[in-house]
Every structure is written in structure tokens, then in C-alpha cells.
Amino acid sequence: MIVLENIHHKYSNLTVLNNINIHLKPGKILCLTGPSGCGKTTLLQIIAGIIKPTSGKVKNQFVQTSYVFQEARLLPWFTTLENIAFGLKAKRITKKQRQKIAIALAQQLGINKAANQYPHQLSGGMQQRVALGRALAVEPDLLLLDEPFSALDIGRKRDFQRLLLKLLSERNMAAILVSHDLAEAVLVADNLIILSPSPSNIVYEWQPDRPSTARDEAYIYKTLSQLLMIPEVATCFRLSTGLFVGSKS
Structure with a gap:
């Protein structure tokens, strides 16, 4: 607790x-x-x-512990999947496994069709889903x-x-x-x-x-x-x- x-x-x-x-x-x-x-x-x-x-x-x-900010704070040079997987690299998870986790979360969050899009191509709601996916990816x-x-x-x-x-x-x-x-x-x-x-x-x-x-x-x-x-x-x-x-x- x-x-x-x-x-x-x-x-x-x-x-x-x-x-x-x-x-x-x-x-x-x-x-x-x-x-x-x-x-x-x-x-x-x-x-x-x-x-x-x-x-x-x-x-x-x-x-x-994971933190989701009021603003999505996505990395603009990363795609949706890359943003979701961002925190996993520090945990020494392989690129293939990071991709697998990001794809699964994108599907759960209903943003799999935007998997290869960049933040500027997403609505505010979609960006927040990506931010939530990034927070969940590290399994807090x-x-x-x-x-x-x-x-x-x-x-x-x-x-x-x-x-x-x-x-x-x-x-x-x-x-x-x-x-x-x-x-x-x-x-x-x-x-x-x-x-x-x-x-x-x-x-x-x-x-x-x-x-x-x-x-x-x-x-x-x-x-x-x-x-x-x-x-x-x-x-x-x-x-x-x-x-x-x-x-x-």
C-alpha cells in the first residue's frame, strides 16, 4: 500500500x-x-x-509506479508504438518483445490503426490513450x-x-x-x-x-x-x- x-x-x-x-x-x-x-x-x-x-x-x-500527466507529453519524433514502448528499453526488454507489448496495448486502447502515426497526426484523445499505453507498458x-x-x-x-x-x-x-x-x-x-x-x-x-x-x-x-x-x-x-x-x- x-x-x-x-x-x-x-x-x-x-x-x-x-x-x-x-x-x-x-x-x-x-x-x-x-x-x-x-x-x-x-x-x-x-x-x-x-x-x-x-x-x-x-x-x-x-x-x-507510472505517471500520466494532464498533457500527453509524447515524444514527437516517435510513432504511437514507439511512444508506448519507450519505457521498456530501460528495463532491458528486447526490441521484438517491446514491439509485441506495444502492439497488444494499442489494440486494447483502440489505437492500433494509428500504430505508425506521429503525435501531431493524433487527436488529443488519441494522444492521451498513447500516454496511458506508455504508462501501462511497464506493468505498474x-x-x-x-x-x-x-x-x-x-x-x-x-x-x-x-x-x-x-x-x-x-x-x-x-x-x-x-x-x-x-x-x-x-x-x-x-x-x-x-x-x-x-x-x-x-x-x-x-x-x-x-x-x-x-x-x-x-x-x-x-x-x-x-x-x-x-x-x-x-x-x-x-x-x-x-x-x-x-x-x-
Whole structure:
């Protein structure tokens, strides 16, 4: 599992995170959500080891962690398959096996027809699928995702969310998803943590009463209504297509 104990973080004299305590078990999906600028991405980067917290401890017992950024960050001179296979070279996997793994992932992600295309030839949604494939190729047991669906329209977003849930379930993989979209969080999370405006602390935690496969649109919006009746949540949210007030963090 991964455990965060009393995490505090400052940028210069600005406190961003204040006494954050989180634990995540194998195979579970944790969603971090909160208003713009509350430190969601900072917290995810602390979990990833990109940033060292000002104080507190991170105990990560997962073996392999992968990170999917909000922007796809693909290498423009690589094709779809080459981008997916990029992380495998460091693991000393042969070129033939890297190709085999990349082809299988491209098929799973529905981008096999774009196997030999370059990033500039792909839509934003296709690029994000390639980025997800690159993250999955190294077979992580923990996947970190920083608002990977934010640039997609609602139809494509739902398709991508369902695809992600399917892949995580098949691989029994844990994930931490940062999102500014409360409806998305209600759909995907096994545990939802709502963060307050900066300096950020945990103001509310929610766990669903049914599996993600049984959470249809009616369930999602009923749950949204219930959550928004909670004062701590209502101070951060308004019911407007399930989005946080403000721009993306």
C-alpha cells in the first residue's frame, strides 16, 4: 500500500498542503478532488517522488509506479508504438518483445490503426490513450493520473473513463486520480477525498455503496446532489455539469 503521514508543503512562505493523511490499498482507486489551486497536483507529485514534502512521510510499498500527466507529453519524433514502448528499453526488454507489448496495448486502447502515426497526426484523445499505453507498458502496480480526461468532451471522456476502469480491474492495479470533475470522481473512485482551498486539508471523504460497473448516470447525479448538500462540500462546489468552480488546477 501507500501511506501519507502528516504531509505539509510550502512554496516559499505559501502553505499549500496542511496535515494530509492518506492510505491506499492494492487494487483500489483513490480520487483527489478540490477547487482550483488547492494543491492536488502538488500532492500527486509528492506521492510520485517528484517533489519532496516540506514535512511528513510518504511510505510507498508499491513496486512500480507510472505517471500520466494532464498533457500527453509524447515524444514527437516517435510513432504511437514507439511512444508506448519507450519505457521498456530501460528495463532491458528486447526490441521484438517491446514491439509485441506495444502492439497488444494499442489494440486494447483502440489505437492500433494509428500504430505508425506521429503525435501531431493524433487527436488529443488519441494522444492521451498513447500516454496511458506508455504508462501501462511497464506493468505498474500503482498508476498516478493528473486530470488525464480534462481536454475531452463528455462523450469521449466517459468512454475513456470506462476503458481505464476496465484496464485497472483486469490488472488489479491501484490508481490515484486527480480530477476537478466531481461527477468523474463519483464514477471511478473506490475512495473519494475532497480537499479544501489552499492551504489544503481533507474536508470530506466518501466511499460508494456499489461497484463502478453499477454506477450509471442516474446514480452519479443522485450522489452529486447528496454530496452537495454537505456544507463542507458545498463551499467548494456548485452543481454545474459536475465541475468545480474555477479553472483547472
